[in-house]
Amino acid sequence: MSDSLFDVPGDAPAPAASPVGASVPLAVRMRPASLDEVVGQEHLLQANAPLRRLVEGSGAASVILYGPPGTGKTTLASLISQATGRRFEALSALSAGVKEVRAVIDQARQAAVRGQQTVLFIDEVHRFSKTQQDALLAAVENRVVLLVAATTENPSFSVVAPLLSRSLILALQPLTPADIATVLRRAIDDERGLGGAVPVTDEAVDLLVQLSAGDARRALTALEVAAETGDEVTVEVIEQSLDKAAVRYDRDGDQHYDVVSAFIKSVRGSDVDAALHYLARMLVAGEDPRFVARRLMILASEDIGMADPTALPIAVSAAQTVQLIGMPEAQLTLAHATVHLATAPKSNAVTTALGAAMADIRAGKAGLVPAHLRDGHYSGAAKLGHGVGYRYAHDEPGGVAAQQYPPDELVGVDYYRPTNRGAEREISGRLDKLRAIIRRAR
Numbered sequence: 001m002s003d004s005l006f007d008v009p010g011d012a013p014a015p016a017a018s019p020v021g022a023s024v025p026l027a028v029r030m031r032p033a034s035l036d037e038v039v040g041q042e043h044l045l046q047a048n049a050p051l052r053r054l055v056e057g058s059g060a061a062s063v064i065l066y067g068p069p070g071t072g073k074t075t076l077a078s079l080i081s082q083a084t085g086r087r088f089e090a091l092s093a094l095s096a097g098v099k100e101v102r103a104v105i106d107q108a109r110q111a112a113v114r115g116q117q118t119v120l121f122i123d124e125v126h127r128f129s130k131t132q133q134d135a136l137l138a139a140v141e142n143r144v145v146l147l148v149a150a151t152t153e154n155p156s157f158s159v160v161a162p163l164l165s166r167s168l169i170l171a172l173q174p175l176t177p178a179d180i181a182t183v184l185r186r187a188i189d190d191e192r193g194l195g196g197a198v199p200v201t202d203e204a205v206d207l208l209v210q211l212s213a214g215d216a217r218r219a220l221t222a223l224e225v226a227a228e229t230g231d232e233v234t235v236e237v238i239e240q241s242l243d244k245a246a247v248r249y250d251r252d253g254d255q256h257y258d259v260v261s262a263f264i265k266s267v268r269g270s271d272v273d274a275a276l277h278y279l280a281r282m283l284v285a286g287e288d289p290r291f292v293a294r295r296l297m298i299l300a301s302e303d304i305g306m307a308d309p310t311a312l313p314i315a316v317s318a319a320q321t322v323q324l325i326g327m328p329e330a331q332l333t334l335a336h337a338t339v340h341l342a343t344a345p346k347s348n349a350v351t352t353a354l355g356a357a358m359a360d361i362r363a364g365k366a367g368l369v370p371a372h373l374r375d376g377h378y379s380g381a382a383k384l385g386h387g388v389g390y391r392y393a394h395d396e397p398g399g400v401a402a403q404q405y406p407p408d409e410l411v412g413v414d415y416y417r418p419t420n421r422g423a424e425r426e427i428s429g430r431l432d433k434l435r436a437i438i439r440r441a442r
Contacts, residue, residue: 026224027217029192030183032075037186039216040179041072041172050168054148055079057086062140062147064125064155064164067172070215073150077121080148087111087118089145093127098135105139118145125149126158133160140166174214181209183216184223194223200233207235264295268303272342279338283331293319296337304341305350307422314340345422353416360410367407402440412439 032038035045035055044051050061055076065073081088089104108118120139122128139145140163147167151158155169175183187193188200204226212219226233226241263278282292293315300315318337322330360366376387391401404411418424418431 025221026187026193027220030187030190030220031078032072035079038072038075038079039182040175041076044170044172051076051170054146060143060146062145062149062167064147064149064151064159064167064169065172066151066153066155066169068174068214069152070212070217070219071172071175072216073172074123077119077148077150080146081119081121086146087116088121089118090121090123093122093124093132096122096132098132101132101135105136105144108139108145112144117143120145120147122147122149124151126151126153126155130160133163137162137166175212175216176214177209180212180214180216180219181205184208184219187220187223194227198227198230198233200227201235203235204233204238207238211238260291260295263292264299267296267299267338267342268346270342270346272339275338275342276335279334283327283334289322289327289330289334290319292334293322293337296334296341300341302351303346303348304344305347305424306427307347307349307419307424308344309423311341311344345424347419347421347424349416349418349424357415360413365407365409367409369407370404372403373405398437400434400437402437405438 035052038045041051045055046052051063054061054063065076067073080086087108089108091100091104104118104120108120111118120136125133136145136147140147149159149167155164184200184205188198188205189196194200200223208219208222208226211222222238222241223233226238228241229237231237259278259281263275263282266274266278279292283289297312297315297319300311304311314337318333321333325333371385372387372389372391374381374384374386376382376390381387389403391403393399393401396402406413414435416431418428420428
């Protein structure tokens with residue numbers, strides 16, 4: 001079920017005569033009709049809190065409701081719209097364009113002349129383009145409309161700054177297991193729901209709570225599917241009616257970035273079990289395996305580097321394998337690479353070395369190339385001293401020549417500082433010897 005709203009706020013609930021199999025989804029039938037029925041979000045509904053004032057009809061500020069699916073965004077918008085004397089208009093970012101936005105605002109201006117305030121609810125506002133969002137600014141600024149927008153994405157990334165500055169940002173929290181259990185038991189007993197017509201075991205309720213992951217809509221949808229036959233709802237019935245618990249993960253949304261971030265940080269932090277959890281979460285949700293492979297290749301150089309020189313080849317091989325064989329077989333290859341990188345010794349010495357070198361370049365430390373290192377293959381180069389005195393490393397004992405390589409300004413600067421972890425422990429000792437030989441030229 002989408003997070004879309006309703007047709008007209010305040011409609012009477014669906015008849016309770018045949019709750020099981022009713023045409024109106026259970027999650028819609030059980031939508032709270034008053035603040036007393038709202039479960040969770042106590043931090044936003046305390047006495048005199050801005051959201052409570054809006055619901056009670058005394059608030060005037062536009063709001064953006066930000067939170068995971070199934071936590072009450074649509075419900076709260078519905079309750080706000082029912083406040084005394086307010087008109088209600090609803091738009092979905094999936095179907096409305098700038099033309100529809102402007103038409104609603106024009107109607108709101110006409111209503112304002114008659115003394116009516118308009119509540120404009122926009123579902124999935126993060127899907128509105130910048131142009132569509134900009135079309136709202138004047139109406140929100142002048143309070144032609146009271147905007148109530150809902151989004152599952154962090155509005156800091158998905159809503160334009162001028163609209164953010166004109167609105168309260170209210171973050172909804174995932175419902176607790178106790179909250180979900182309350183919602184389910186109300187749906188089992190209430191006449192708007194199953195009306196007590198279908199028995200549900202306590203164990204089944206516990207399983208539905210577990211499968212919901214804090215999403216009331218998901219819990220109610222699962223209950224509705226399991227109750228369709230009219231027989232007692234048990235753990236076995238739920239397991240038969242649901243192939244798997246849906247994973248809360250939007251490949252285009254905030255959850256995408258949160259899970260990917262947690263995956264990378266777990267690999268970097270050498271927690272192989274957490275890394276596998278987040279990998280599985282992405283794969284079950286249908287994440288593009290090529291995206292995962294690309295992130296592993298980046299991490300191999302950024303966070304492991306020379307501490308394990310095999311890390312990058314492993315990551316590259318995994319990416320190539322993903323391209324060659326595809327899913328589902330490639331998920332094992334990604335797990336292989338994830339385990340290797342998570343358990344590998346870690347070093348960001350390569351990353352910091354390059355960063356320090358680039359910082360010096362930007363600071364103007366880019367002196368002349370020493371004359372003996374310049375190209376000496378063209379006519380007249382020798383007269384300029386180019387290439388004169390260059391010592392060919394392979395002709396030197398140990399294959400290392402004592403001569404100046406960097407510009408004068410950077411002689412003696414150490415960018416690469418290997419750690420004592422993994423292969424870099426050996427590199428560190430060898431590097432000290434190499435630098436000692438090379439710098440004898442000074």
